[in-house]
Amino acid sequence: IEQTYGEVNQLGGVFVNGRPLPNAIRLRIVELAQLGIRPCDISRQLRVSHGCVSKILARYNETGSILPGAIGGSKPRVTTPNVVKHIRDYKQGDPGIFAWEIRDRLLADGVCDKYNVPSVSSISRILRNKIGNLSQPNPYEATKQPPPQPALPYNHIYQYPYPNPMSPTGTKMGNHPGVPVSAGHVSIPRSWPSAHSVSNILGIRTFMEQTGALSGTEGSAYSPKMEDWAGVNRTGFPATQAVNGIDKAVMEADIKYPQPTPSLSTVGSFLPACAYPSSNQHGVYGGPGGGYLTPGHPWPAQGSPLAHHGPGVTVHGGDLATAMAFKHPSREDEKQPFGGGSPSPNQLF
């Protein structure tokens, strides 16, 4: 069931269509780039299409994150239970109120901000569908709500000093139903050490440890659940996912990927983990320069000479060496990219 399929690209590299490249490789791409290796060479050496290298590098330069974007799901709903509740209140208070007036009030009362205020049509729909009879407080909505302070759509992550992980009432909340793992583990009330330390916030350490553990197994480097793993998804409440995502991912590390090339083995040893690429390009977040994305830089930037404004991939000695190995075979050796390292398994078919 799980032995997965991967396809082989023109360069002989393995990939899973529709899925992000393993973090190990993404990381390697960035590392190599920082070592001054040209994208085209990285592409050949790692056997990843240049288009992909280009994209990953571009994203990295822009966001400081090597992680893939959030896949799947929907944008956070603006019509949260809390909002609906307010709308209901307004309507009750003034049955003749217009949807646009409600909208204005939501803004005025600070229930919503201009980014997440429901459209007039949404309000109308709510009025129509959910608040048809004001007589009773819609039990459904009322119960199921674990009101996460809706006013913060995307990356207010950092604002939550400590999020309530997930409402106990929630039937399934963040945990994947099928994943055994989660049970008492996932809620991880593990409070972050410091709300001000970027690295802590991002859980870098945690990451390193965990991924390190993972990387023990070759395949694990290929955790397919990277989106979660990174807590990157737009799913759920921003605050919780950081924490959750990680564990979940680690747990869910069902190896779907085919055996990755051993040459990359060392790679899994650490991951920069910018848990929030937050790049959801919605332009929604606070201004430019502003606090989007990791305040400052995701990683303890240091050591990387090439790093532009700061972010640096901290390369572990071992990794570095490996990376260098690539570089070594002066460019003519292109046929044997992995020559220096370990035998490359799937040469190319």
Place this chain on the structure above:
DNA sequence: TTCGTAACGGTTGAT
């Protein structure tokens, strides 16, 4: 030759 990018076929997860 290199690299940015759009089309494409794909997966995912909230609704």
Place this chain on the structure above:
DNA sequence: CTATCAACCGTTACG
């Protein structure tokens, strides 16, 4: 429970 939808993915091919 299934379907829809909109997000993202990496590869490919083009310029």
